Amino acid sequence: MRHRKHRNQLGVKKEHREALLANLSTALIQRGRIKTTLKKAKALRPFVEKVITLAKKGSLHDRRIAISRVRDVDVVHELFEEKVEQFKDRNGGYTRIYKIGTRRGDAAEMALIELIDADDEGYGKKNKPKAKKAEKPAAEEAAPEAEASAEEAPAAEAEAPAAEETKKEEEAK
Incomplete structure (x- = not known):
């Protein structure tokens, strides 16, 4: 049965989708921030976060799995050796997506997806002033x-x- 198997399929075949996510993740890891469509950014987020989790584990087996998914040895090496230090104290949530409007040509929703800095605390809860009793x-x-x-x-x-x-x-x- 195929219950709960739906993901962001992006309207392409499995092989094309895997190649697309590998290329997007390569660009994201190298540059730290990329501009793409909102659907692709939402599909990329779990893919990249799982690769970063593999880098946090750091074993040889995890490195080989990351290479098989990202398909760029130099980028995986950079992630495992340098960038993983940013995420040591973080339990997930390594990326952030910002909506930036629509593209002029086809009105596709565009987004920025970026890796979060190590010292970023995220959005805290706003403290409302308490009513005086x-x-x-x-x-x-x-x-x-x-x-x-x-x-x-x-x-x-x-x-x-x-x-x-x-x-x-x-x-x-």
Whole structure:
């Protein structure tokens, strides 16, 4: 059965997709940031992150698996020897995708995908200022609100007959 086997297929055959991801990952590892379509960037993210995880393990077997996927020995060597130090303390999330609008020719959604720096902490939660708690208990606060709403109701009823009288006067004229 093929349940849950769907990935970003990019509209191409398996061999073409593997070659495309190998070339994109080579460019990303060499340059640190590349511009591509959003679909390709989303397909590239898990591919590259798995290769970086192999580099973090660092064994010969992992290096050979990385070479078979990336297909460029020099880039894999650079990743395993130099760039892996950036990611030693990080548990995943080695890439970030920024949407940058649409391409002029065919209106394809474009994106920047980049490797995250070692000292990047990411987006933290924004601290909302806490509301000041009232010093009065909740029961005392509810009573004045009820009184205020009771005072507003007769005033609204008094305005309604006055509005009807003005309408009648305008019709009479």
